[in-house]
Amino acid sequence: MHEFKYKNNQFYCESVRVQKLAERFGTPLYVYSYHTLISHFLKLGQAFKKINPLICYSVKANSNLALLRALVKKGAGLDIVSGGELFRALKAGCSPKKIVYASVGKTEKEIEYAIRKGILFFNVESLPELESINGIARRLHKTANVAIRINPDVEPKTHKYITTGKLTNKFGIDLRSARQILLMRGAFTNIRIAGLHIHIGSQITESSPYVEAIRKVVAFIGNLKKERLFLEYLNIGGGLGIIYDKETPQTAKRFARKVLPLLEKTKLKIIMEPGRFIAGNSGILATKVLYVKNTSKKKFVIVDAAMNDLIRPALYGAYHNILTLEAENKVKDKVDIVGPICESGDFFAKDRLLPRVKEGDYIAVMGAGAYGFSMSSNYNSRRRVAEVMVVKDKVFVIRKRESCEDLIRNELVPSFLSGR
């Protein structure tokens, strides 16, 4: 469910007409619904209330400070993947004790930063990384908390680029190696192994891959107990899928029904890291039609947004529903909706039936709240777009549109090139 809908043929975000926003702030424009964002977060908490999990929103899905702050204020922890995200998380007022940090390539600087700030734990993805964290913690005279990221080797049935829990992926540690590491834990003088972590992929619409992965780690934890090795946390990662097209993803409730019994039995503190589930349907990308171009083969609707603003179609062949901001036109055309960038991958939809549009009309790319702005770039020297958050009838700019000066801010021309 989300709060983007038509009222009297006009498209609204909460109580605000999106066309008004497009006219006032210009396009392309990311528009977020505060209440959609928060309600998804609360839904998950509600479904798992019985075990009171720590829900660490995955910052990379959408890392805007205002969104982070909104979630943190409702009690969310944060899941980070870099030092930059740690900086954001702290700026958003998140307690370090609610921050978990995964990444296969944490640098020494990033590790030191996180240890100094006292995060809840690192999700460790390899033995050399564990050794590195141990060494840095020793130098700082600290003990670092870690969870071992297990690669449970399950098939999450999603796009191969967002599959992360198979042994051919770079993520996590296989069960046998994890066991060896845990049994030699005494060798890591400045590390406390607090738990296990899994994150098997993204846009997962069924519960069975989760059930399979959780069963594997629960059995693994059971065997550890025989070695008198006890853990405190189980982090089941993120990956819950949302509706982009005709998917029928599990709801928070249905997901809980399947995995809650397994989790309850572990008696461990449970952590979750949803990103897309919380942010995905809480944002849209509003864009203006620049031209309608007819060729002998196709009809192209050329809009002012491009793949640098939302790369998911180009990167994953992802489907996004596309709506016109005025609903009345019943005539539909089969069109390609494309941006101005010099790449044929620069498209939002191909051979899509869209109500007939003309120059100056606006359209909305739906489901753009996660992995939208956060994956955007300045390619083609396009300024990154503005973001606004709607709260009922109020609108807040949460990121200003970049200026041309912003584009070159950090660039330097060597002195030998200056002058005539």
Ligand SMILES: *Cc1c(COP(=O)(O)O)cnc(C)c1O
């Ligand atoms: C990206 C990521 C997530 C969030 O994934 P979603 O599919 O957005 O829920 C959670 N945990 C880790 C470790 C991640 O890398």
